[in-house]
Amino acid sequence: ETGVTQSPTHLIKTRGQQVTLRCSSQSGHNTVSWYQQALGQGPQFIFQYYREEENGRGNFPPRFSGLQFPNYSSELNVNALELDDSALYLCASSLRQGEAFFGQGTRLTVV
Amino acid sequence: AQSVTQPDIHITVSEGASLELRCNYSYGATPYLFWYVQSPGQGLQLLLKYFSGDTLVQGIKGFEAEFKRSQSSFNLRKPSVHWSDAAEYFCAVPTTSGTYKYIFGTGTRLKVLA
Numbered sequence: 001e002t003g004v005t006q007s008p009t010h011l012i013k014t015r016g017q018q019v020t021l022r023c024s025s026q027s028g029h030n031t032v033s034w035y036q037q038a039l040g041q042g043p044q045f046i047f048q049y050y051r052e053e054e055n056g057r058g059n060f061p062p063r064f065s066g067l068q069f070p071n072y073s074s075e076l077n078v079n080a081l082e083l084d085d086s087a088l089y090l091c092a093s094s095l096r097q098g099e100a101f102f103g104q105g106t107r108l109t110v111v
Numbered sequence: 112a113q114s115v116t117q118p119d120i121h122i123t124v125s126e127g128a129s130l131e132l133r134c135n136y137s138y139g140a141t142p143y144l145f146w147y148v149q150s151p152g153q154g155l156q157l158l159l160k161y162f163s164g165d166t167l168v169q170g171i172k173g174f175e176a177e178f179k180r181s182q183s184s185f186n187l188r189k190p191s192v193h194w195s196d197a198a199e200y201f202c203a204v205p206t207t208s209g210t211y212k213y214i215f216g217t218g219t220r221l222k223v224l225a
Binding site: 006031033035040041042043044045048055056057058088090092094096097099100101102103104105107 | 115145147152153154155156157160201203205210211212213214215216217218
């Protein structure tokens with residue numbers, strides 16, 4: 001059974017650019033959630049995908065978008081990057097209302 | 112709305128000393144509760160979870176937590192801290208209204224003195 005894997009592990013982008021982060025969910029899980037963890041804070045829910053459909057969204061602007069693929073892997077896209085987008089982005093996979101398993105995260109730095 | 116409060120931002124203990132990290136929640140019904148640990152630059156590792164039943168829950172790495180409904184608390188404890196326990200600890204509660212998502216506390220950073 002493979003765990004949740006995220007890529008890349010680290011990323012540096014310039015303000016105004018676009019970024020795509022990737023997540024492979026744990027085998028058998030059909031739900032992926034994305035969280036943003038700013039420095040010194042707890043993770044904040046961005047959105048969730050269930051069977052390729054968005055299934056809830058936190059308080060994040062539309063420039064944060066996502067996709068889920070038929071194999072349940074997922075992407076998080078952020079357009080028009082701002083300095084405040086610098087954070088650790090965590091992906092969690094689960095069954096729809098089951099325990100979430102987290103990946104190691106992608107550290108995004110916006111300069 | 113559900114919320115989780117971790118009153119202690121930083122805690123410092125000596126190696127071998129006991130540890131208690133506090134977590135208070137606000138929730139309408141009996142919650143599910145989780146404790147996660149995060150080493151620097153790493154993701155979240157589940158320490159333990161409470162769903163129902165016995166209010167004293169055992170987890171990995173020698174940690175335990177006790178659910179106290181009357182105090183709306185789910186404090187994490189360890190009898191004897193090891194230097195490798197230095198990390199950040201998060202308490203979390205999943206919502207059950209609408210999207211099943213996790214609400215995290217702001218975390219407690221644990222420092223262990225040799």
